[in-house]
Amino acid sequence: xxxxxxxxxxxxxxxxxxxxxxxxxxxxxxxxxxxxxxxxxxxxxxxxxxxxxxxxxxxxxxxxxxxxxxxxxxxxxxxxxxxxxxxxxxxxxxxxxxxxxxxxxxxxxxxxxxxxxxxxxxxxxxxxxxxxxxxxxxxxxxxxxxxxxxxxxxxxxxxxxxxxxxxxxxxxxxxxxxxxxxxxxxxxxxxxxxxxxxxxxxxxxxxxxxxxxxxxxxxxxxxxxxxxxxxxxxxxxxxxxxxxxxxxxxxxxxxxxxxxxxxxxxxxxxxxxxxxxxxxxxxxxxxxxxxxxxxxxxxxxxxxxxxxxxxxxxxxxxxxxxxxxxxxxxxxxxxxxxxxxxxxx
Numbered sequence: 152x153x154x155x156x157x158x159x160x161x162x163x164x165x166x167x168x169x170x171x172x173x174x175x176x177x178x179x180x181x182x183x184x185x186x187x188x189x190x191x192x193x194x195x196x197x198x199x200x201x202x203x204x205x206x207x208x209x210x211x212x213x214x215x216x217x218x219x220x221x222x223x224x225x226x227x228x229x230x231x232x233x234x235x236x237x238x239x240x241x242x243x244x245x246x247x248x249x250x251x252x253x254x255x256x257x258x259x260x261x262x263x264x265x266x267x268x269x270x271x272x273x274x275x276x277x278x279x280x281x282x283x284x285x286x287x288x289x290x291x292x293x294x295x296x297x298x299x300x301x302x303x304x305x306x307x308x309x310x311x312x313x314x315x316x317x318x319x320x321x322x323x324x325x326x327x328x329x330x331x332x333x334x335x336x337x338x339x340x341x342x343x344x345x346x347x348x349x350x351x352x353x354x355x356x357x358x359x360x361x362x363x364x365x366x367x368x369x370x371x372x373x374x375x376x377x378x379x380x381x382x383x384x385x386x387x388x389x390x391x392x393x394x395x396x397x398x399x400x401x402x403x404x405x406x407x408x409x410x411x412x413x414x415x416x417x418x419x420x421x422x423x424x425x426x427x428x429x430x431x432x433x434x435x436x437x438x439x440x441x442x443x444x445x446x447x448x449x450x451x452x453x454x455x456x457x458x459x460x461x462x463x464x465x466x467x468x469x470x471x472x473x474x475x476x477x478x479x480x481x482x483x484x485x486x487x488x489x490x491x492x493x494x495x496x
Contacts, residue, residue, distance in 0.1 A: 152256040153179040155461045158234050159263035161189020163435025165221030167261050167454035172224025174462045174473045179227045188214040193290050202448050238407040259461040262433040267400030274392045285368040288391045297322045306393030312336035319347035328352040354378045413439040424457040432457035
């Protein structure tokens with residue numbers, strides 16, 4: 152039995168893991184994805200500006216730092232594992248069931264699932280799946296991949312517009328295809344599209360993929376204009392689909408132990424990260440409470456608060472907060488190594 156089981160391995164879950172370890176708790180971390188980092192893994196090269204005290208850095212560097220920090224106290228990590236049920240059996244005793252028919256026992260629970268399980272909406276065209284291992288993408292992992300390429304992006308939301316502007320300096324050409332006559336993305340980003348030489352195809356959608364069978368790649372796409380009915384065939388090197396996401400959060404609906412909800416997708420906080428069930432806490436986007444700012448940084452604050460409350464739930468006599476990290480003896484040897492590293496630079 153662990154002291155705390157954290158469901159979700161994004162920013163909130165990873166910092167909760169670190170802070171719970173700081174407070175001497177044994178930790179189990181469960182995530183449905185095959186790697187930690189949460190939805191930040193969808194935009195690894197986006198520049199992150201809004202974490203206090205941290206200068207602008209690419210998202211992948213923030214992810215690396217978060218994972219290193221979150222695993223510092225060596226939690227048990229279970230990836231590609233979906234939690235299907237949480238049941239409270241008594242004080243400091245919960246059972247967590249997974250889709251692998253595992254049953255984990257834990258003294259407390261921290262839910263950090265963000266907006267839920269996020270999957271990009273697939274392109275509903277024959278044979279689309281076969282090209283996902285080559286040049287059909289739902290996530291842009293590395294901008295340099297598109298250097299010198301003819302790129303088509305299907306979508307009109309903020310992600311599609313951002314990707315178009317970010318890729319344009321690398322690519323030979325970028326086309327943006329969208330079904331309606333207007334885009335949904337921010338006006339400021341829309342204004343940048345023409346400046347970056349991006350060709351717009353409003354009222355259009357991809358209706359067919361023409362493959363190079365020898366290399367299992369898309370070599371052309373067919374675009375159909377809904378107003379004119381005209382179709383045109385365009386040569387491509389890379390195709391990016393940005394049609395939004397399917398979001399699932401069945402755990403909160405189906406768990407044996409039901410939590411009071413603020414709305415369809417957020418748990419109602421009791422003024423902080425405490426939920427309506429003693430011993431279950433939540434942090435990050437999944438919980439709503441009065442002291443909430445919608446920033447990545449607020450997920451870290453939530454996570455520390457949830458870990459502190461979990462500690463007090465398990466040990467009522469425990470201090471309300473952990474000892475400040477800069478003076479904490481637990482980091483004494485690590486601090487020496489870090490100082491030596493910086494002295495060598």
